[in-house]
Amino acid sequence: MNPETKEIPNRFDFASAAPEIYQQWLDKGCFNADVDPSKKPFTIVIPPPNVTGALHLGHALNNTLQDIQIRMHRMQGFSALWMPGTDHAGIATQAIVEKRLKETENKTRHDLGREKLVERIWQWKEQYEKRILGQLQQVGCSCDWRRTRFTLDPMCARAVRSTFFDLFSKGLIYRGKRLVNWDTFLQTAVSDDEVNPETVKGHFWHLRYPIVDAKPGEPTYVTIATTRPETMLGDTAVAVHPDPEEALNKYEATLKEKLEGANAKDQPGIQAQLDDLSVRRQELLPQLILLANMARDGRKLRLPLVEREIPLVVDAWAKPELGSGCVKITPAHDPNDYEVALRCSLPMLNIMNPDGTVNENGGPYAGLTMPKARNKVVAAMDYLGFLEKTEDREIELKHSDRSKTPIEPYLADQWFVRMEQLAQSAMDAVSNGDVKIYPARYANGYMDWLGEKRDWPVGRQLWWGHQIPIWSKSFENVSDAQSLKFKIDAMPERASGLLSVSLEEPTTLHVCIRDEDPGLEAKLQSLGLERQADVLDTWFSSALWPHSTLGWPDQTADLEYFYPTSTLITSRDIITLWVARMVLMGLNNVGKVPFQEVFIHPKILDGYGETMSKSKGNGVDPLDVINKFGPDALRFGLVWLCTETQDVRMPVQFECPHCEALVNQTKENRAQPTVVCDKCGKTFSTQWAEAESDKAHPKAPVVSERFEVARNFVNKLWNASRFVMMNLEGFQPQAVDFEKLPLEDQWILSRLATVTKATQTELKRYHYAEAARVVYDFAWDHFCSLYVEMAKPRLQDPAARPLVQQILAHCLDSMLRLLHPITPFVTEAIWQELARFAPSRDLQSTAPPSKWIIQASWPTVNEAHIRPSVEKQFAHFVDLVGAIREIRSRQNLGPKDQVPFCVRCEPEMEQLLAPMSSFLSSMAGAHATQWSQNPTLPSINAHVAIDQMDVFVDLTQFIDVAAEISRNEKLLSNLMKQIQGKEGRLSNESFVSKAPADIIAKERQALEELIAQRSVAEQAIEKLRQL
RNA sequence: GGGCGAAUAGCUCAGUUGGUUAGAGCGCCACUCUUACAAAGUGGAUGUCGGGGGUUCGAGUCCCUUUUCGCCCA
Missing domain, CATH: 3.30.70 (Alpha-Beta Plaits)
Structure with a gap:
């Protein structure tokens, strides 16, 4: 053993090595990308994380995938720019800081004032930006940190101003009255995308409004039904359908059509609706016709409680097939009613203050919150006899995504971007292929959303953001x-x-x-x-991110060179909010799409298929994973799971701080402040611990055992490298003539070339898991389990040693390069070591490789090395080893027992395998006595049939008769099953007449072989029974 | 209500244009501290491919239908 290698420990010490390596990369400027006419550009802009808090596992995945592309392209000779930065995240950030302010100082934003609050938020931003960027660095991200941007920094601000001014000048920005989703807690409008409907228990109240001066024969009141009775204070009309009879006819026609097309299960329901309709015709229709006529006469109603006279109007929004057929109109608090008011020129009466209380228009109810006003209104209407009935009903109530409080619809002034042309341009970019979305199915949502061309409300009643x-x-x-x-x-x-x-x-x-x-x-x-006091929607500045970060509106050299960026890697929930808007803004501002490709990666879910979040307690902090498994394992583990079709489901565990056991997280224990370890029985605390007694227990990190595979792989790679380096003593680079190499060398080089090609292809098409699997299999199965095992005896042979050293060094070198984008730290660490033992190790060139693997070139595929015939031949060897090992295991042979065996095969096979006998001895503990078409069989033997060979292991010394009989019986029953299947197929006339000839021939041949094997097995059993 | 996706071993997932006996990792069982690695090695067991129809000589794969789950939109 080389004395130097004794120093190499048998574990990669990532905790001390990774930060050191990262610092060296930084010091050397390895991440810096500059305009370089001799290179092609490759650019990615980071989806800027919100400065609301620390990064979670989803961010770790997102950024790992980007870093892999950047590192691979950097190695491939591109000037690879990864533009980093963070997002000011308007509502979210302000909400968090306001919440803090309330909790710690019991103050509201109004106590501080605009300037002071914004100052506080900047402080928050500084703190979290630092933390976020630090996390990215620990994950290994190779961003060009010199360029770090923030969506609210002066450079972005300038781009925002220019864009806004441009759109305004083109008439694409306007102010209008719109019904907004009002968050009474945050006191701001939130967009449709930021509200979630939730089903809650509510009521349907039927109210009566008296008719002013009802004439004889006319009804004295109309009945309307509502789920929000307090809004009656803002009613400015009641509507009835202009032609109720016609409307009912139409409705009946659609129902009948539906009934015909419906399946048996749905039919009764539709029939019930039809029955209800005919009752309606008789009981309600005459009165509705009367009311429609009264409305045309300009008749009025008296609105109870506030005692206002309001008109009865006709409008098709009133559906005669629903409720009483009449509907109250509250233009300032309901989107449909607002439309009615526009059509009928009705006044719009706002009854709400921004804080969610009733304003002066609510008369006696002014000052009450909306829910309190509701109770009082219902009570008063009941007292006055105007409450006809109350039904229980489940209603969909919109809730603010940010504050989780119910939304009040509310009419307000809003700034809008006109979307007609802009949206169309972004749709064209995808349909004509300028922007390609992978996986392609995500283009649907993008197109549908843009296709609606709804104007974009861009104002937010906030203080944190770009002021309009x-x-x-x-x-x-x-x-x-x-x-x-x-x-x-x-x-x-x-x-x-x-x-x-x-x-x-x-x-x-x-x-x-x-x-x-x-x-x-x-x-x-x-x-x-x-x-204007409002600020712009956060997405307005994010939409400019790909060009604003490169210096636009100036025509900078960076913009010229790096734009359009190469690819955008992001998560599916912001395809519309962000991706689509970047496309249309890029086209509007620069005249070119912002990126050529978009890759949408999976979401990370917990073991129950739920999204991870801090509020559920199932979130995994990437740093906990890094501490336990290392940054390379985090990255490899994420990539390993990042498949095409499915979201990543990741069962989550607490790691017991006492005994390090992993305790499965359940829906119950993840919500508890303390949990008892089911291994050591001691108590640990969780993120929910608040009481001192709970906090006294040590806190358990939340991790996932999914990363163990990756950790083990990194360890395997480390130790394989260690083996190679231990055996490089006296290594001299040498030229290699592929054609003269022994089979095993040709084989590993053929594998290497194939794997190099596949890795590159899979990564380019964003099949990350597939790429990881390809390299994993190569490193573990092909290189370690086979090639290295075969190298062991050869290294002892002075004649073979130099060549084996050369191939080992070369394979390790290439493997490290292929793995570097996925596992950057461990590969860099090994690379540095390897240079000590084999400074120059390339098969083709004698030039020493780059000192740093991050700057090394990507391995080229040597097409001449790809030999399917070699791989096929080698498979025979692998089969043979497997067959003998199986017998050994069944016979419970000790590792030191060498068994003799003979093989019945053709001369070609003998030629191929006989020279490899020594490997069979070291890898299968067996030595060949004969290779022949007609060997003399040992008196007691175990037979295995493999492709083109019959192997007979001599068991005279060892036989465990019972084990061997049972093995053969099992084999026999398996063979019988297969034979039966094949015979059935081949006796099926239609198969024989219709299936392609080559398939039939294959089946026939397979059947013959099976029958031959059956008779061998039968004979073997017979013979064994006689012993 | 509309759209998209998923359902394959105990768990997490692969499975390319339909074609031998459906694969991997973890976990499980047995045996090995063999001088790179016990975070390892060798061998083994484990599946009505969610249910039901259909197309086909042949279906995990294509079509229809149904159930359950997830996401997006209204």
Whole structure:
């Protein structure tokens, strides 16, 4: 043994090695990517993590996948830029800081004021950005850290201003009244994408509104039904269908059509609806027709409680087939009612304050929260006799994703981006292939969402974000507005394109400024214009990420060289919110798509198929995994599970801090503050521990045993390398003539070339798990279990030794390169060691490889080495070893017992395998006595039939008769089953007449072989029984 | 209600255009501390491919239907 190698420990000490290696990469500037005309660019922009908190396992997966592409392309000679950064995440971040403020200081944001709050959030950002970037570094991410950006930094801010100004000038940004989802807790509008419907228990209240001056024969009241009775305070009409009879006819027709097409199970339900319809026709229709006529006459209702007169109107929104056929209209608090109000020119009455209490329009109910107002309204209506009945009902209630509180629909001023053209451009980019989405099925959702072309509400009533760069003023009359507009149009900044102005009908003026310009802002303020308080939706700045980070709006060299980026790797839940918007903004701003490919990776779920989250207690912190298994195991483990079709399901365990046992996490124990270890019986605490008594127990990290496979693999790689290095003493690089190599060398080189090719192909098409599997099998099964085992005796032979050393060194070298993108630390550590023993080891070139594997070149595929015939021949050897090993095991032979065997085979096989006899001795503990077409069989033997060979192991010394009989019987029954199947198939006339000839021939041949094997087995049993 | 996806060994997952006896890792059983690795080695056991129909000489794979689960949208 080489004395030097004694120093190599038999475990990779990742805890001390990884940070050191990472620091060296940093110091050497290995991650830096610059414009280099001699290279092709390869660019990825990171999906910027939110600065709301620490990274979770999903981030670890996302970033590992990116790092693999970056490292591979860097090795392939690209100028590989990975652009890092974080996202300010408007609502989420502000919500967290506000929550903190409330908990620790019992203050609201209004106590602090805008400036102070924003200052606090910056502090939070600094803290978490540092933590997030640190985590990425521990995972091994090779980002160009010099370029780290933040969506709220000056560079991004400039891009946001330019974009906003451009869209505003093109008339693609406008302000309108829209019904928004109002979060009364955060006091901001949230987008449709940020609300979740939840089914809750509620009621359906039937209320009566009296008709003013009902004439004889007319009803004295109308009945309406609602799930939100408090909104009656804001009612401005009641609607009835203009032609109830026609509407019912239409409804009946659709029901009948549906009935015909329905299956037996659904039919009764539809029939019941039809029955209900005919009752309606008789009992309700005459009155609805009457009410429609009264509405046309301009008749009024008296709205109880607030005692307002409101009109009865006709509108098709009132469905005669539902409820009473009449519907209350609350334009300011319901999207459908809002549409009705527009059609019928009804007033819109807002009854809610931003904090979720009833405002002065609610009369006596002003100041109450909406739920309290509901109780009072219902009680009062009941008291007055206007409550007809109350039904229990399950209702879908929208909840804010951020605050988890119920949403109040609410009419407010909102800024919108007009999506018609922008959305179309992003759709075209995918349909014409400029942007390719993998896996392709995700293009559907992208297309459907963009296809709706819904205008994008971009304003948020927050303080944390890019403030909308618009100054506005409303006037009493049109002429005042016009005259100011004239004045502003005449300003020099207007002519130089720094300012744009638009008039919102009828009398509001909006001015947008392109750049941060305090002088100009002051000028506008002196004209009485005031800046909009709202900030932009977070996704507005994220949408610019691929070009804003490269310096746009300046035409920088970076932008020219690195844009469009090569690929975007992200998770499926933001395909619409983020990916689609990046495409349309890139096209609008730069005129080119932001990336050529998009890869959507799986989500990580826990063992129950639920998404991991801190609030459930099933989240796994990547750092816990790194501490236990190492960064390479974390990465390899994630990649190993990252398959095409399925989400990653990962059962989660607590690691007992007392005994290190893994305790399965259940839905019960993951919610407890303390858990008792089922191995050592001691108690440990979880993330929920708050009481001092609970906190006294040590906290258990949450990990997953899924990473054990990867940890073991890293260890295998480490030790295989250790073996190679231990045996490189006296190594001299030598030229190798492939054609003259022994079979085993040709074989491993053929495997290596094939695996190199496959790894590269699979990684390029984002089949990560497949790539990992290919290298894993090569390293473990082909290299370690076979080639290294065969190398052991050869290394003892002075004649063979130099060649074996050369092949070992070369294979290890290539394997390290192939694995480097997935497991960067351990490969770099081994690479450094290997250079001490074999500074130059390439088969083709004598030039020493790069000092750092991160900068080494990607292995090239040597097509000439790919030999299917060699691999087939070698398979015979592997079969033979397996056959003998099986007999040995069945006979319970000790490892030192050498058994003789003979083989019946053709001369070609003998030629092939006889030279490999020595390997059979070392690997199977067996020596061949004969290779022949007609060997003399040992008197007591165990027979195994393998492809083109009959192997007879001489058991004269060892036989365990019972074991051998039972082995043969089992074999026999297996053979019988197969023979039966084949005979059945071959006697089936239609198979013989219809199946292709080659398939039939194959079946026939297989049958013959099986029959031959059957008779051998039968004879063997017979013979054994006689002993 | 609409769309997408999944269901294969005890667990987590592969399975390319339909074609011998459906694979891997973990776990399990047995035997080995054999001088790279016990986080290892060798061998072994384990499946009505969710259910039901259909197409085909032949279906885990294609078609229809159904159940369950997950995600997205309304």
